[in-house]
Amino acid sequence: xxAFIEVSQAEMVFNTKKGQFHALQNVxxxxxxxxxxxxxxxxxxxxxxLLNLIAGLLSPTSGGLICDNREIAGPGPERAMVFQxxxxxxxxxxxxxxxxxxxxxxxxxxSKAQLKQRTEDALALVNMSHASQKRPNxxxxxxxxxxxxxxxxxxxxxxxxxxxxxxALDALTRAHLQDELLKIVARTxxxxxxxxxxxxxxxxxxxxxxMMTNGPAATIGEILDxxxxxxxxxxxxxxxxxxxxxxxxxxxxxxxxxxxxxxAAA
Amino acid sequence: xxxxxxxxxxxASDAVxxxxxxxxxxxxxxPEAAPxxxxxxxxxxxxxxxxxxxxxxxxxxxxxxxxxxxxxxxFPTPLAVWTEAVKLFxxxxxxxxxxxxxxxxxxxxxxxxxxxGFGLAALVGIPLGFIIGRSQIISSMLNxxxxxxxxxxxxxxxxxxxxxxxxxxxxxxxxxFICSIWPMIINTAVGVxxxxxxxxxxxxxxxxxxxxxVTKILFPSVLPYMLTGVRLSVGTAWLVIVAAEMLTxxxxxGFWLWDEWNNLNVAHILIAIFVIxxxxxALEQLLMAIAKRFSFE
Numbered sequence: 001x002x003a004f005i006e007v008s009q010a011e012m013v014f015n016t017k018k019g020q021f022h023a024l025q026n027v028x029x030x031x032x033x034x035x036x037x038x039x040x041x042x043x044x045x046x047x048x049x050l051l052n053l054i055a056g057l058l059s060p061t062s063g064g065l066i067c068d069n070r071e072i073a074g075p076g077p078e079r080a081m082v083f084q085x086x087x088x089x090x091x092x093x094x095x096x097x098x099x100x101x102x103x104x105x106x107x108x109x110x111s112k113a114q115l116k117q118r119t120e121d122a123l124a125l126v127n128m129s130h131a132s133q134k135r136p137n138x139x140x141x142x143x144x145x146x147x148x149x150x151x152x153x154x155x156x157x158x159x160x161x162x163x164x165x166x167x168a169l170d171a172l173t174r175a176h177l178q179d180e181l182l183k184i185v186a187r188t189x190x191x192x193x194x195x196x197x198x199x200x201x202x203x204x205x206x207x208x209x210x211m212m213t214n215g216p217a218a219t220i221g222e223i224l225d226x227x228x229x230x231x232x233x234x235x236x237x238x239x240x241x242x243x244x245x246x247x248x249x250x251x252x253x254x255x256x257x258x259x260x261x262x263x264a265a266a
Numbered sequence: 267x268x269x270x271x272x273x274x275x276x277x278a279s280d281a282v283x284x285x286x287x288x289x290x291x292x293x294x295x296x297p298e299a300a301p302x303x304x305x306x307x308x309x310x311x312x313x314x315x316x317x318x319x320x321x322x323x324x325x326x327x328x329x330x331x332x333x334x335x336x337x338x339x340x341f342p343t344p345l346a347v348w349t350e351a352v353k354l355f356x357x358x359x360x361x362x363x364x365x366x367x368x369x370x371x372x373x374x375x376x377x378x379x380x381x382x383g384f385g386l387a388a389l390v391g392i393p394l395g396f397i398i399g400r401s402q403i404i405s406s407m408l409n410x411x412x413x414x415x416x417x418x419x420x421x422x423x424x425x426x427x428x429x430x431x432x433x434x435x436x437x438x439x440x441x442x443f444i445c446s447i448w449p450m451i452i453n454t455a456v457g458v459x460x461x462x463x464x465x466x467x468x469x470x471x472x473x474x475x476x477x478x479x480v481t482k483i484l485f486p487s488v489l490p491y492m493l494t495g496v497r498l499s500v501g502t503a504w505l506v507i508v509a510a511e512m513l514t515x516x517x518x519x520g521f522w523l524w525d526e527w528n529n530l531n532v533a534h535i536l537i538a539i540f541v542i543x544x545x546x547x548a549l550e551q552l553l554m555a556i557a558k559r560f561s562f563e
Contacts, residue, residue, distance in 0.1 A: 075470040076471075077472055077473055080471065081467075083467065085464060085470050089465060089482065089486070100472065100514070102470050104473065104478075155472075
């Protein structure tokens with residue numbers, strides 16, 4: 001295993017109207033190729049900030065980020081992002097939304113027919129071929145998120161970044177999409193960094209769980225290995241001792257050692 | 267960080283509010299178009315309501331007018347105006363020299379001036395709106411200028427036009443230009459500033475070229491705002507032309523109205539008022555239809 005993404009001594013300070021906000025400090029993280037990483041923490045702990053740093057949408061106040069031996073200087077299609085609210089362009093059909101990304105990445109090298117094929121393949125991968133000519137407002141929230149994933153995967157990114165991708169969905173749809181994501185990742189061998197606040201989601205999907213302390217000036221509190229064999233089955237795992245142990249460990253970190261209840265009241 | 271310039275929130279919501287009743291009248295004006303899909307059973311009572319309610323409103327207006335003019339000798343009755351209108355519209359395109367032309371010519375000349383003044387305003391206003399929306403510096407620079415000039419009455423601009431162009435027609439076009447440019451600038455600028463951050467993030471992550479950002483993200487996203495601005499502008503332009511023509515003369519509906527006042531032909535004045543109203547309504551409907559064509563929600 002080789003280090004694929006390296007975050008070293010990253011610090012993030014935002015200049016807001018109310019003065020400076022120290023979001024992250026001292027963040028060190030190494031992510032290997034093909035690894036599935038979950039970032040978990042209470043809201044406001046800076047997990048999305050860390051993801052945006054890797055995406056290049058933000059640049060760190062100090063410290064450095066490296067992806068595939070190159071410094072991350074800005075956003076790029078090799079680090080595809082799945083946004084929390086899908087962010088499909090409402091005036092384009094699902095097909096056109098995915099095509100826009102495909103065209104950007106492969107437009108120079110490939111023919112139109114190949115680009116179309118790629119787009120169709122990506123939609124087929126998330127079982128959305130039937131809706132390719134529909135606009136985002138004509139399909140459900142879960143379907144939109146699937147198209148968002150298709151758009152990201154179609155770019156054949158080195159890293160797939162996901163910002164609470166299933167947060168806005170109902171529990172059943174979420175479970176369904178988690179299962180699909182597991183299959184897709186198994187097939188594509190993608191490196192994934194996913195922000196979540198769902199403990200079960202983190203344990204079910206990831207190889208390692210990065211747990212973050214509470215902000216301001218949040219940092220990585222602990223990294224937990226999830227030594228569960230793949231493919232994983234959510235029903236079988238429900239009684240698996242390793243699964244329960246991991247789950248317990250995350251809950252323990254989040255609520256016993258870094259609870260926010262008393263802090264929020266203060 | 268994305269703060270709308272000028273009085274954007276109220277502007278935009280005003281536009282939305284203004285659009286709603288207009289849609290209602292649109293549906294009412296063309297009731298036969300409403301139940302388009304044949305699958306659903308036709309809702310006769312709703313259709314009857316849609317036809318009858320607007321008709322009743324117009325009947326009420328004409329009824330009150332008729333009642334008030336029963337004993338009047340100076341103010342014409344609806345019937346008298348109707349017979350005059352039939353006479354006028356039986357030959358709308360006659361021409362007996364520059365001061366005596368058919369009503370059709372007058373309307374067309376007014377529309378031509380509006381089209382020119384408004385077209386120039388769109389040509390300048392929409393790109394300017396984009397620039398103001400994109401650049402914080404230019405926005406802060408032009409904001410006070412626009413706030414200062416926008417509330418000025420249309421007719422205040424006319425003397426300047428007359429002075430600069432030394433001719434009535436370009437002065438009228440200039441007045442329309444300067445009065446109809448503001449809604450387009452402001453709405454376009456607000457639209458650009460309100461492009462959702464998410465869409466811009468998509469553009470960043472995909473690393474889209476500047477051209478793709480403009481055509482695939484900025485333009486479609488701003489289009490509804492822009493069309494609202496265009497609609498408000500056309501309305502303003504049509505309001506202004508009547509007033510401007512009254513002062514500048516020439517062939518045009520505003521001049522025609524003033525001419526009929528000098529002839530003391532009140533029936534013709536009333537006809538002119540209806541014609542102005544109907545043309546204004548038609549322009550509005552036309553732009554609503556265009557706006558609907560481009561809306562994606």
